[in-house]
Amino acid sequence: MTAALKALISAALAGLLGLDSVQAGQFLLSRPAFVGPLLGWLNGCPVEGAKLGILLELLYIDFIPVGGVVPPNGTAAAAVGVLAHSAGGLAPSLAFFFGLAAGVLYAPLEYRLRAARSGLNALVEAQVAAGDFRLGRWLARAMLVENLALSGFALAGAGLAALVASVPWTARLYPGTDFAYSLMPWLGLSGLYFRFRTQVYKKG
Numbered sequence: 655m656t657a658a659l660k661a662l663i664s665a666a667l668a669g670l671l672g673l674d675s676v677q678a679g680q681f682l683l684s685r686p687a688f689v690g691p692l693l694g695w696l697n698g699c700p701v702e703g704a705k706l707g708i709l710l711e712l713l714y715i716d717f718i719p720v721g722g723v724v725p726p727n728g729t730a731a732a733a734v735g736v737l738a739h740s741a742g743g744l745a746p747s748l749a750f751f752f753g754l755a756a757g758v759l760y761a762p763l764e765y766r767l768r769a770a771r772s773g774l775n776a777l778v779e780a781q782v783a784a785g786d787f788r789l790g791r792w793l794a795r796a797m798l799v800e801n802l803a804l805s806g807f808a809l810a811g812a813g814l815a816a817l818v819a820s821v822p823w824t825a826r827l828y829p830g831t832d833f834a835y836s837l838m839p840w841l842g843l844s845g846l847y848f849r850f851r852t853q854v855y856k857k858g
Contacts, residue, residue, distance in 0.1 A: 657697075661741040661812050664693045668733035669805035673797055675729065686710035689732035697740035706735045706750050712842025714757065724765045730804060731757025734811030742815025745828050747835035749815065756811050760804070767803060771796050 668689060675684040682688065686707045694703010714728045735753020738744045744752060818824055 657741055660697050661737055661809065664696055664733065664737055664740075665805040665808040665812070666801075667696070668693065668729055668808045669801035669803075672727070672729040672804040673800055675727075684729045686714060686728040686732040689729050690736060693733060693736040694740075697736060699736070699740050702739055702746045702749075703732075703736045706739075706746065706753060707732050709750065709838045709842055710735065710753065710757070713754070713838070724761045724768065726757035727760040727764055727804075728757060730760035730807055730811075733804075733808040734815075737808060737812035738815035741812045743819040744815050744824075745831065747831040748818075748824075748827060750835055750838070751831060752811065752815055752818075756807070760807055763803060763807065767800055770799075 671684050671689055671692075673684070674681055687710075688707070690707015690710065691700060691704040694700045694706070697703070710728055710731050714726055714731070731753040733753075734756035735749050738752040739746050739749035742749070742752075
């Protein structure tokens with residue numbers, strides 16, 4: 655299986671897993687801790703994928719969607735991060751920050767997708783009021799659009815990573831990104847500690 659085909663399958667799979675966050679199931683299959691290792695295994699870099707996914711999980715675990723606030727998308731972050739390394743050719747450290755930025759950048763797009771789905775509510779209500787309960791096409795349409803958006807975003811991220819990797823001076827960034835990457839476990843664990851500490855005090 656070629657690297658391009660693996661990237662295409664990975665992007666499509668990421669799009670499917672992303673549906674689990676809101677529209678289908680909510681079995682935590684869209685979490686970075688699952689997406690990272692899975693895509694890493696599929697692309698021949700299971701260790702890098704697992705490390706990237708777990709670190710993103712630690713950093714994103716404290717983001718909670720409240721009201722109209724859309725947090726960074728962990729699925730997009732993990733997918734772009736893994737593909738930036740496996741297909742784009744970036745070092746794991748720079749690929750991680752690539753993915754981290756992708757998760758943040760996907761949030762405005764996700765907000766627009768949710769707003770577009772909300773715009774269909776009036777049509778669905780009118781259909782139900784008319785006695786027609788065949789809502790499968792609306793659900794299929796919403797899921798297809800969400801899937802294509804996330805898949806396309808992941809592929810675009812991989813393409814951009816490949817472009818960045820082709821620039822000669824990119825390698826000069828690696829000492830700095832490697833050092834910053836080495837600090838991420840401590841940053842994630844410290845955030846997790848303070849989160850649990852706050853919860854303990856609330857219960858006390």
